[in-house]
Amino acid sequence: MRHKLSDAQVRRLRLRSQALAGPRPTDVAAVVRQVGALQAQATPAARLAVRPRSSGPDAGAVTRACNEDRSVVRTWAMRGTLHMVPAEDVRWLVALLGPDFTARNRRRREQLGLDDDTCARGLRAIEEVLGAAGPLPRDEIVRRISDLGVDVDPKSQALPHLLGYAAMQGLICRGPDLPDDEPTYVLLDDWLGSARDMDGDAALAELARRYVRGHGPAGPRDLAAWAGITLGRAREAVELIIAELVEVEARGEPAWLLADADVAELGDRERSVRLLPNFDAYLLGYRSRDDVLAAEFARRIQAGGGMIRAAVLVDGRVAGTWRQRRRASELEITVEPFERLPRSVRTALDEEIADIGRFLGTPVTSTSG
Numbered sequence: 001m002r003h004k005l006s007d008a009q010v011r012r013l014r015l016r017s018q019a020l021a022g023p024r025p026t027d028v029a030a031v032v033r034q035v036g037a038l039q040a041q042a043t044p045a046a047r048l049a050v051r052p053r054s055s056g057p058d059a060g061a062v063t064r065a066c067n068e069d070r071s072v073v074r075t076w077a078m079r080g081t082l083h084m085v086p087a088e089d090v091r092w093l094v095a096l097l098g099p100d101f102t103a104r105n106r107r108r109r110e111q112l113g114l115d116d117d118t119c120a121r122g123l124r125a126i127e128e129v130l131g132a133a134g135p136l137p138r139d140e141i142v143r144r145i146s147d148l149g150v151d152v153d154p155k156s157q158a159l160p161h162l163l164g165y166a167a168m169q170g171l172i173c174r175g176p177d178l179p180d181d182e183p184t185y186v187l188l189d190d191w192l193g194s195a196r197d198m199d200g201d202a203a204l205a206e207l208a209r210r211y212v213r214g215h216g217p218a219g220p221r222d223l224a225a226w227a228g229i230t231l232g233r234a235r236e237a238v239e240l241i242i243a244e245l246v247e248v249e250a251r252g253e254p255a256w257l258l259a260d261a262d263v264a265e266l267g268d269r270e271r272s273v274r275l276l277p278n279f280d281a282y283l284l285g286y287r288s289r290d291d292v293l294a295a296e297f298a299r300r301i302q303a304g305g306g307m308i309r310a311a312v313l314v315d316g317r318v319a320g321t322w323r324q325r326r327r328a329s330e331l332e333i334t335v336e337p338f339e340r341l342p343r344s345v346r347t348a349l350d351e352e353i354a355d356i357g358r359f360l361g362t363p364v365t366s367t368s369g
Helices: 007-017 028-035 043-053 059-069 087-104 106-111 116-133 138-147 158-168 188-192 200-215 220-227 231-240 263-267 295-301 343-360
Strands: 003-005 072-076 082-086 172-174 184-187 245-250 253-258 273-276 311-314 317-327 330-337 364-368
Touching: 003 007, 007 200, 028 043, 028 059, 028 072, 028 082, 028 200, 043 059, 043 273, 043 343, 059 072, 072 087, 072 158, 072 188, 082 087, 087 106, 087 158, 087 188, 087 200, 106 158, 116 138, 116 158, 116 184, 138 158, 158 172, 172 188, 184 188, 200 220, 200 231, 200 253, 220 231, 273 343, 295 317, 330 343, 343 364
Parallel strands: 003 245, 330 364
Antiparallel strands: 072 082, 072 172, 172 184, 245 253, 273 311, 311 317, 317 330
16 A cells, blocks of 8 residues: 655655755765756856755856866756756667657747758768858857858847757757856767766656656656656656555555665655755646645736746745845845745745855845845
8 A cells, every 4th residue: 555645744754765865975976866857058057056966066166077187968858848857868868759859849949940851961961061160159159150151040049949950869968168158069979978878768758767766756847847748758757667666655646766765754844945946846847836835926927928937935835935136246045935924934945045146155134026
């Protein structure tokens, strides 16, 4: 008989899975490996996603991991979105997920003037220019592939879609950022070198394994939402590793943890207060936010479109939003709680704000909205 978890227990276990509570990794690659992947479409937010999940690294360490050490790589993966993933996972993730997303996005590419022939010529041109002079930023890629007869309107979404297509074909990935965080792009083979490759059931099983480790307890519907795959494929993925899992009941449905997960924290009521950045994996890693975000506050986190606001997390529930603004030599952080917060939470928030200053290497001040 499977163990029935309360909503609070589910949240505590997920906080542990995401390294937002309990022991935290001490290096950047270990953080990304624990969660499976971190959203990376906004570079400052991607750096900040490492902070509440780690003990020791600062923003410079994240930059070095991406730009120099190459222990993590940014490429288009889950849901066809730019993610920061462990370097050893890039090849099999792209091979597993890329074909579906390139097929799904074909109509949109055609609307942008990127028919199959143009994409094929574009990939050849990108390979030539990056092979000769990579890494390169977008504007320079546009100019150089134009010289090779591939014209892309730099003011449209055509180039991002072409670059995403090239990444999901396994040709390119993000390279080192320029000093102002402007992205550059490189050939994946040049940047990564050797990495583990898998295909078929082995890759699908590893996707489920990585997901459950970093998000459990979770079920196939959660995996499908996170990875952007069909529910049928997600169920198949879970079944491939079922012998490695422990089944529990979460919100009336079956969910799974890895069999070697430490479930002693079911009774752990240690207070957890974290400031999560925009697009955080805790809010984008499951099919629903109902158990962590009250319906009356949902639009304050996501008013519409794809923007996910920075969140104040208290014991696994979203208790407010926060924002930052640069003022001269200081960073001003404004916290906007949904409701009045207990003194113990406010004290923990002050510690979180101070840690953001430590992480970014800048003095911080705080206000309450």
